[in-house]
Amino acid sequence: MVVFKEQLKQRIVQILKEKAKQKGIDPEGVREENLVVENPPKSDLGDLAIPFFPFARSFRMPPAALSALVGESFGEGLPLGVERYNVVGPYLNIFLKRPFVTELLFQKVRQEGDRFGSSDILRSKKIMLEFSSPNTNKPLHLGHLRNDALGESVARILRFSGAVVRTVDLINDRGIHICKSMLAYKELGGGRTPEDEGMKSDHFVGKYYVLYNELAKRDPEAEDRARALLVKWEEGDPEVRSLWEKMNRWAVEGIKRTYERTGIHFDQFTFESEVYLKGKEEILKGLSQGIFYREADGSIWVNLEDIGLDRKVLLRSDGTSIYVTQDIGTAISRYNDWPFDTMIYVVASEQNYHFKVLFSILERLGYGWAKNLYHLSYGMVNLPEGKMKSREGTVVDADDLLDELAEMAREEIRGKEREEEVGNIEETAEKIALGALHYYLLQPSPSKDMVFNPRESLSFTGNTGPYIQYTGARICSMMRKLEGMPRLKERQGEPKHLETEEEWELVKLLFDFPSVVELSASTYNPSLVANYLYEISKSFSRYYHEHPILYAEDPQVAASRVELSRCVLQVLRNGMYLLNIPFLEVM
RNA sequence: GCGCCCAUAGCUCAACUGGAUAGAGCAACUGCCUUCUAAGCAGUAGGUCGGGGGUUCAAGUCCCUCUGGGCGUACCA
Incomplete structure (x- = not known):
């Protein structure tokens, strides 16, 4: 349009x-x-x-x-x-002019195919996108899933709009939380391995994190012992390091399996343990330039009160660095390594303040590119009873949730007695689960908090991922039937035979797809694509119900309707790819 | 206390960035499977867009204020 x-x-x-x-x-x-x-x-x-x-x-x-x-x-x-x-x-x-517009749409979709909806509005722009960034003391949970879904989708949308995107996962493999899992394993693990217990390795590590919390409840000195482990780790104690390496390997392996399962891809993994010292130098440099100041106890601070923020510690009195210091270091080395036009951090809204501070400090240090840093802040995923809390065991585990969804999908297939048509039930159920999950996570505006209701939130009917998948599967099914209708198949569709209002509504909607993608690329907002796909599906479903396509009386009309359906199919495919919702030929 | 964010149908979310009568889904009720997949379609019911003030030809959308909620404000990450 x-x-x-x-x-x-x-x-x-x-x-x-x-x-x-x-x-x-x-x-x-x-x-x-x-x-x-x-x-x-x-x-x-x-x-x-x-x-x-x-x-x-x-x-x-x-x-x-x-x-x-x-x-x-x-x-x-x-x-x-x-x-x-x-x-x-x-x-x-x-x-x-309906036929004119329709013909233009047909041509564009035919020519561009999988690229229909793409653009070059971000041509050659180098965009670095950091997301997920898990800790290695426990497996991924629902909060990560929203982060991952957003990050992956934004990456795909940006690429589709011509950008050169590098996705980065900064794995937080260092700190007191890992030492807690390590301590519990050391004291209670008895040298067992994930294989011994038949557990996914990150869940195995997570189990010891839970055990630590139980331990700490009855043994007040556990905290001290964990802290002692951290000190030994910093010193490079070989025994502690090797335990750390072992448990990190388990955690990371498991987490990567979840990425694979959910279709999340990273171009680069960075481990915090390898970069966490980098910021220190910058702080000292800034100190000598008078950008920062030193307190009597030796700690180094920045004063951001002039821009409405607070004073912030950058180096502790013992000289060690804190969170924001590490981020300063990684940002700088990232830019040096891969000079980006834009760097996007996909991080929950609870860290809005942190990123304001981080960006201001980098600007103050004189890095011109600091103005190209962007915090893609997304809302929390809450439960009906409130925030997820790992201590209270209310955290929704990512793998468990997917298993549950896949089981629901299998039951659905069985309940509809579609086992034979579907063929590979396992694979299809898994894809339906992913479709439901990703749509559910991407449909609301990113910035808003959302409520996850385990029982009701992930149904497969109505405004859901499977509804969109279903629309695609029905069109595919039609196209398969078309294969057995050679006379219709040969016939070219012509816009002038599309005379119904429903068809015109579809044409207009389909024509909007490129601008929807553009807007979602420039605002980093996949929910626009999600809501759009729902519109398309809804529109097509009504049309499909109202008007026969393959069996339209006039074969010219039938052929034209087939052509229009093909356009819908293409847009669904392209849009679903952008949202990381698996496309299904049959379900 | 201060700062940022949020509040739309019983519930979960939309609303083309200030435009014509605020839309969907779920839940409830009613119809529709001898024709392309009923994970569907159509319909009924459900709203003083948290309250009040303002700006504007025009406000769910912008400003002020109050109320209610979330997050942050750590020498945690």
């Missing part, structure tokens, strides 16, 4: 300027940015609409009179694709 909107805008602006001149008003007062082209609330009003309120004042006339005035001249040279128009009150409503 963008093409038509642009042409329409220009034409209207041109007319407005002419009219202004005639009325002795400064034509420069007609600003193009004041002109909006919108979609009318009801399609019988038109396909596009222009409200004239914004110009009423400078023309000193009521908006309805102005729209009428513009309407007088508009007919003298209709812009591309416009069939007719009418003036309704303050609005100029536009009706497009």
Whole structure:
């Protein structure tokens, strides 16, 4: 639709300027940015609409009179694709040439195929995207799943829009939390391995984290022993290091298996243990330049009160670095390693303040690229009873959740007696589970907190991932039937045979796909694509129900409807890929 | 205390970034499987967009204020 909107805008602006001149008003007062082209609330009003309120004042006339005035001249040279128009009150409503627009859509989709919806708005932009960033003391949970879903989807959307994207996972493999798991394992593990217990290795490590918390409850000195382990780790104690390496390997292996299962991909893994010392030097440099200051106890601080933030410690009095210090170091070495145009951190909203501080410090240190850092903040995933708390055991484990969903999907397939058609039930159920999960996580706006209700949230009906998958599967099923109808299959579809309102609604929607992707790329917001795919699916389902496609009486109509269905199929495929929702040929 | 964010149907979420009568799903009720997959379609019911004020031709959307919630404000990460 963008093409038509642009042409329409220009034409209207041109007319407005002419009219202004005639009325002795400064034509420069007609600003193009004041002109909006919108979609009318009801399609019988038109396909596009222009409200004239914004110009009423400078023309000193009521908006309805102005729209009428513009309407007088508009007919003298209709812009591309416009069939007719009418003036309704303050609005100029536009009706497009349906066959023309439809033909354009058919051509574009045929030509671009898997690339339909892509663009080059971010051509050659180097974008680094950090997400997931798990700790190695326990397996991934639902919060990570939202992070991963967002990160992966944003990466795909950015690439689809022409960017060169590097996804990075910064694995937090160092610190007191790991030492806690290590301590419990040392004292209670008896040298057992994940294989011994038949456990996924990250769950095995997580078990000892839970055991530590139980231990710490009855043994107040456990904390001290964990801290002692950290000191030994810092000193490089060989025994502690080898235990640390072993448990980290288990944790990371397990976490990577979950990534594989959920279709999450990283170009680069960074381990905090390898980079955590890097920030220190920068702080000392900043100190000598007078950007930071030293307290009497030797700790080093930055004062950000002038920009409405607080004072912040950067190096402890014992000289060790803290969280933000490490992030300063990693940001700098990342930029040196791969000079990006934009760096996006996908991190939960609880760290909004942290990133404000981080970015300000980097700016203060004189790094010009600091203004290209962006915190993609997303809301928390809460349970109906409140926040997930690992101590209270209310954390929803990622693997368990997926297992549960896959089991639900299997039951669904069995319940519908579709085992034979589906064939590989395991694989299909897994894909349905992923579709349900990713759609569920991506459909709400990223910035908003969301509530996860284990019983109700992940159904497979209504506004869900499986509904979208189902729409795709039904079209695929039609296409398979088409294979057995050679005479229909040979026939070319023609836009002029698509005469129903439902078809026109679909054409318009499909035509919007590229601009939806563009908007989601520029706002880092996959939910736009998710909600769009739902719209498409809903629209198609209604159409499919109302009108026979393969069995339309007139074979020319049938062929045209097949062509339209193919476009829907393509957009579903492309959009689902962007959301990391598996496409299913059959379900 | 201070800072940031949020509040839309019983529940979970939308609303083209200020535009025409605020939309979906779930839950409830009613229809539709001898034609392309009923994980579907159609319908009924459900709203003073948290309250109040303001800006504007126009406010769920912007500003102020109050109420209620979340997060942060650590020499934790």
